[in-house]
Amino acid sequence: MRILVTGYLGYLGSVLVPLLIDAGHDVTGLDSELFKACALYQLPFSIPHISRDIRDVTSDDLAGYDAIIHLAGLSNDPLGDLNPRVTYDINYTAAVRLASLAKYAETPRFLLSSSCAVYGASNKRFVTERSPVRPLSTFAVAKLRAENDIARLADRSFAPTFLRKPPLYGIAPYHRTDTAVNNMVAWAAYNGRVILKTDGESWRPYLHVEDVASAFLAALHAPIRAVHNQILNVVKTEDNFQAREIAARIEQVIEGVRTEQIANPPHDARSYRVDGYQITQALPGWRPLWTLDQGIRQIYEACRASELKLEDFEGARFKRVAYLKHLMTAGRVTDDLRWVDASVRV
Numbered sequence: 001m002r003i004l005v006t007g008y009l010g011y012l013g014s015v016l017v018p019l020l021i022d023a024g025h026d027v028t029g030l031d032s033e034l035f036k037a038c039a040l041y042q043l044p045f046s047i048p049h050i051s052r053d054i055r056d057v058t059s060d061d062l063a064g065y066d067a068i069i070h071l072a073g074l075s076n077d078p079l080g081d082l083n084p085r086v087t088y089d090i091n092y093t094a095a096v097r098l099a100s101l102a103k104y105a106e107t108p109r110f111l112l113s114s115s116c117a118v119y120g121a122s123n124k125r126f127v128t129e130r131s132p133v134r135p136l137s138t139f140a141v142a143k144l145r146a147e148n149d150i151a152r153l154a155d156r157s158f159a160p161t162f163l164r165k166p167p168l169y170g171i172a173p174y175h176r177t178d179t180a181v182n183n184m185v186a187w188a189a190y191n192g193r194v195i196l197k198t199d200g201e202s203w204r205p206y207l208h209v210e211d212v213a214s215a216f217l218a219a220l221h222a223p224i225r226a227v228h229n230q231i232l233n234v235v236k237t238e239d240n241f242q243a244r245e246i247a248a249r250i251e252q253v254i255e256g257v258r259t260e261q262i263a264n265p266p267h268d269a270r271s272y273r274v275d276g277y278q279i280t281q282a283l284p285g286w287r288p289l290w291t292l293d294q295g296i297r298q299i300y301e302a303c304r305a306s307e308l309k310l311e312d313f314e315g316a317r318f319k320r321v322a323y324l325k326h327l328m329t330a331g332r333v334t335d336d337l338r339w340v341d342a343s344v345r346v
Contacts, residue, residue, distance in 0.1 A: 001220070002026045004065045006054055006098070007072030009036055012113065012165075014043060014173035016069070016213040021047070023217060030054070030061070031072065034324065034337065038317055040175035040306065053338060055094045059101050067109035067220055068102050070095060076117075076139060076178065078321050084138040086336050091142035092149075099150040103158040110150070110160040111219055116205060116233060118144045118164065119272040126240075126275040129164075129231040136270055147231065154229040161219050161227040163234050165212055166205035166274065169295050171302045177313035178320055181206060181246055185296055186313035188250050188257045189303035196261040200244030202271035205235040208290035215279065218286035226282050235276040236288045246292070253296045 003020060007013045008029030020027045029049040050061055054072040062068065073091045074082070081087075095112065102110050119127045120134035135141045147162045154160055169181030177183045184194045215234045219227050241249075247259040279286065303313075316322040327333035332340055 001066035002028075002064060003067045003069060003220070004028050004030060004062065005069045005071060006030045007070075007113075008047070008049065009033060009174055010071055010075065011168065011172050011174050011176045012209055012212060013071045014039075015209050016071070016216055017047065018043070018045075019213050019217050020220075021045070023221075028065075030057070032339070034327070034333070034339075035174060035320065038175075038323060039173055040171070040302075040318070041173055043173050051342075054098065055089060057094075057098055057101065059105055062098075062101050062105040062107060065102075065105070065107050067111065068098070068107055069111045069113075069216060069220070070098060071113045073113070074139065075176075075320060078178065081138055082321055082324065083335065083337070087138045088142050089336070091139065092145045095146040096149045099153055099160060103153050106157065108157060108159060109220065109224070110158065111216060112146065112150060112160060112162050113216075114147055114162045114164045114231075115140060115143045116164045116166045116235065116272065116274050117270065118147075119274065121269055122272040124273075126237065126273050128275045129233055129278050151229055159224045159228040161229070162231045163215060163219060164231060164274075166207050166233075166235050168209045168212055169206055169292075169299065170208040170210060170290065171298055172209050175318050176320065177318040178322075180204075180243060181292070181295065182299055183313065184243075184247060184250055185254075185299040186303050186308060188254050189300050189308065190310060190313070192257050194247045194250050194257060194259040196243060196247050196259055197265065198243055198268045199265045200242055200247065200261070202268040203240055203242055203273045204271075205233075205240045205274040205276075206246070206292065207235060207239060207288060208295045211236075211288035211290050214289075215283065215286050218283040221285075222283055230282060232279045232282055233274050233276055234279060235274045237274075237276040239288075239292060240273040241292070249292055250296055253293050254300055
């Protein structure tokens with residue numbers, strides 16, 4: 001297939017693109033390049049790409065593709081809260097506009113990177129794709145609204161699929177340390193301590209970034225009838241954890257590590273355990289390969305090998321909010337997250 005991947009220079013995108021190429025697809029990337037300077041390591045190849053803000057995509061940009069995988073956007077709750085209006089513009093309005101343009105361009109498949117954050121808080125043992133949603137953040141509300149409006153575009157010639165991602169972990173070319181597992185393991189690699197920044201009681205599903213990328217590939221390869229206008233939780237049911245459990249696993253995997261909790265830790269109201277049965281039915285060939293323990297070991301070894309410094313994993317280099325604030329303070333990016341000088345993007 002000829003595929004356009006938006007946000008291809010992101011945490012997930014930089015893992016997904018090599019998978020698509022290895023599977024024989026013709027891939028073009030589209031990215032605003034806000035985080036182009038934040039690579040842990042460079043991809044070993046280049047692909048055709050469009051340097052464009054997702055809000056400025058035109059119908060000409062989308063001509064001739066068999067599928068669009070839409071990853072671009074503000075990637076988590078703290079980033080979404082940086083500027084709620086801009087979050088809605090990017091994660092909701094621009095996503096729906098992109099899907100509309102894709103339909104007009106007669107692109108048959110549209111995969112939206114959504115989020116399990118739409119569940120918000122639930123006292124159910126497990127939530128499924130049919131469970132009530134309760135988004136608690138700007139980021140989650142924008143994702144849910146995008147799902148709802150794009151679903152209305154579905155017809156016989158346009159098949160959107162909504163992949164609700166969990167919090168990710170694992171090493172990627174465009175790495176992030178503003179995710180729970182990655183951050184805790186980075187601390188363990190730095191000084192042998194796991195820093196628990198909440199009370200550790202809230203539940204989430206967690207999955208390795210490579211397993212999430214392979215789910216997008218499986219959805220792309222699935223018969224359209226299996227994924228047409230479907231919501232899929234990209235999770236492994238048994239991999240729902242509390243943060244304190246993750247800290248304990250890190251202690252078990254890495255000898256000599258101990259957990260320290262910050263003083264007066266806040267409680268995270270977002271708490272949900274997610275069921276992964278539906279995706280195994282829709283995508284029977286997809287199975288996550290990574291365990292949490294394997295991911296912890298991978299992250300630890302990579303952090304040690306690269307001699308990751310405190311200012312890297314707690315500073316701007318691998319934390320998206322911190323890096324955007326750095327760009328804005330330097331006068332290189334506007335308050336609505338556009339380049340001041342679009343000709344200089346690194």
